[in-house]
Each structure stands twice: as structure tokens, then as C-alpha cells.
Amino acid sequence: MDALKLLTQQHAEAADLFERFEKAGKNARKTKEQLCQKLGDALTIHNTIEEKIFYPATKDARTEELLREAVEEHLAVKRLLADILQTDLGDAQFDAKMKVAQEQFQHHRQEEEKELFPVVRKMMERDELEQLGEEMEQLGNELKQQAAPRDQVLGETDHPAHI
Template structure:
């Protein structure tokens, strides 16, 4: 799977998890916590493969500014996840913070899919995207087994470096 197709697939998976979270009604704290953990793990692993593999490989020319913004958006997402890790789903602010997290993610996804991915397709050939995609998929599959959300609080001081 090429890198862009993989990232888009992961975007859809997280969107589905957010929808399930929204549908989990009050009093379903265990379900909400499980869904938060799955969302946070997916976002943490997704951000890692973007920051370590995808972004550095496309950090040239017209994409540089967009990628600087993207890692700042990742930082904002990580800070909200870190807050949520310290909260209980029964906390009145938990659902509000989850809404903020979803809005941050939706904005980030929209920018990537509407502009960044188009620019990347102009920069890289199908073969390059396939090679990076394989590396990203392997790293994601490894990370997702390790509760990557638990690493997030250590990544909230500054945006990830791109070079």
C-alpha cells in the first residue's frame, strides 16, 4: 500500500472510532475509556510514522511550510491526549476534551488530504510512495502493539523535528 493510501485508511479508521465514541451514551464509562484508548493509540502511532518516516521524506520545496504546521498540529493533539490520559471518562470535561481532540484531528486530516497529499504526489513517484508506505505500515503495526498513547506525555514539550 502506498504511503498516502495508508494514511488515508488510518484517517478513516480514527473517524469511525470517534463516531463510536459519540454514540456511546452517558454511563458507558468503560466503553468510552476503551474507545479513547483505541483512538489515542491510533493517533500516537499515526503521528509517529508521519513524523519519523513520511514527513522527513517529503520535507522539500512547497511542502516544508505545510509540514511545519502539521507537526505543530500533532503537538496540539498530543497535549490534549496527555490531558485525557489523566482524566476519568466520568469527568464532566472528558467529553468536551474529546470533542476538542476530534476537531483538531478533523482539521489536520482535511489539510493533509486537500493539499499536502496532492503536493506529495507531485514530488514522489508511485514506487517511492510504495516503499515508504511499506516502512510506515510495518512501524505502525509494531507500535500499535505497545500502547503508544502512553508515550505521548513525553512528547508534549515541542513539535517533532523534521530534519
Template sequence: MNAIDLLTSQHRTIEANMEKLQQGGMENWDAALFAEVADHLTVHLASEEQVFYPAVKAKRTEDILLESLEEHLSLKRLLADLLELDPGEQTFEPKFKVLHEQAEHHHEEEEEHLFPKVAKALDAAELEALGDKMSALQQSLRGEGSPREAVSEQTNQAAALE
């Protein structure tokens, strides 16, 4: 699958599931869906950091990528905090709302600023190969168990732009 299409599709899935969680409220909190969202977000961020961003760095996107990596760090910190909290705690719901808002903002930034530059810089075959590489990494990360469990170890600083 084309890398941009893959990432955009994942943005919509993550956002839709976050919306379901938020609409359900704390009295109907779906822990299984939250775990799914946390895993999906974790592997999505990892594939961007390890595959997509390094592949497009030389395409005049470095300023956008550096900002995106800082946004990833913020998302990871919020997610790590949420994974440590009980959904019944007073700060859980507002913290989840902030995670949801920041994820949507990050997706919007990528789709409006980064993806159009990448679409112009890479041809269809390159985008397909990049999407395949990202999908393989995501599948591998999911195969290792619960990817969300590693996020707390990734909150000290933004990932390096290699």
C-alpha cells in the same frame, strides 16, 4: 500499501471510532475503544513525524509540514490530558470533542494540501516503499505495548522536521 492511501485510510478509521465514542456519550463510554483510538492516533502521528514528513520535506512542502507538526503537538497535548482524566470528570467530554474536531481538521488539511503535492512529487514505487516503511514502524510501536502511554512525554514541543 501506498503511503497516501495508508494515511487516508487511517484518518477515516480514527474519525469513525471517535464518532462512535462521541455518539455513545459519557454514560456509555467505551474505555477499550478509547484506548484503541489513543493507540491508533499515537502510532499514526509517530509514523508521519518519523517517516512520512522527513521523506517529503524536500518536495516543497515544508510550510505545510511545519503547521502539521504544530497540529500534532496540539493533538498530543489533548490526548495526554484525556489519558490522565477520568471519563466522569466535567472537562473530559468537551476535551474529547475538541480532540475529535482538531483531528478532523488536521486530516482535512493534509488531504487537501499536502497529499496532492506528495502525489505529484513521488512516483508509485516511492509511495509504496514509504507506505511499507510507515507500516513497519507502526507495527513495531504496537508491538511494544500501549503506544498511548508515551504521548505524555511528547507534549513539550512540536517534533522537529528532520
């Protein structure tokens, strides 16, 4: 799959999980817990794929500033996600933290899809994007085999990823 299509698909999946969390009733504790775990895994896998493969492969003078901003956005989401994962669902601030995470994610998604992806599409040939997408899918599949990919975020909150 084309790398940009893969990332766009992952964005849509995460947005859907955020929406489902938001629509779950206040008493839907088990549903919210499951959605939070799925979202943590999805965002961790997505961020890892971008930071380890996509960003380094697409970094040049045309994208460098956008990528630097993107890793800072990832760091903000990781910090919030780590906080969420360590907060009890019954905590009065839990839903507010999820809402802020959703807003930060939406901002990041819009910047990538409207600013970064069009530049990358012009920079790279179709076969390059396909090959990059295959590498990203492979890493994503490896990460999905872990018991809880979301747990790795707890050790990634000190500084932005190096690109």
C-alpha cells in the same frame, strides 16, 4: 501499500473511533474507556509514522510550510490527548475534551488530504510511495506490539517534532 493510502486509511479509522465515542451513551463508561484507549493508540501510531518517516521523506520547498504546520497540529493533539489520558472518564470536562480533540484531528486530516497529499502525489513516483508505505507499515506494526502506544504521548508534549 501506498503511503498516502495508508495515511488516509488511518485518518478514516481514527474518525470512526471519534464518531463511535461521540455516539456512545453517557452511561457507556466501559465502551468510552475502550474507545479512548484505541483512539489514543491509533493517533499515537499515526503521528509517530508521519513524524519519523513520512514528513522527513516528503520535506522540500513545496511541502515545508505544510509540514511545519502539521507538526504544530500534532503537538496540540498530543497535549490534549495527554490531558485526556490523565482525566477520569467521569470528569465533567471529559467529553468536551474529546470533542475538541476530534475537531483538531478533523482540521488536520482535511489539510493533509486536501493540501499536502496532492503535492506529495505529484512529487513522488508510485514506487517511491509504495516503498515509503512499506516502511511506515513496518513501524506501525512494531508500535502496535507495544502494550499501550498511547503512553508515549505523555513525553512528547514539550515541543513539536523535528522534521
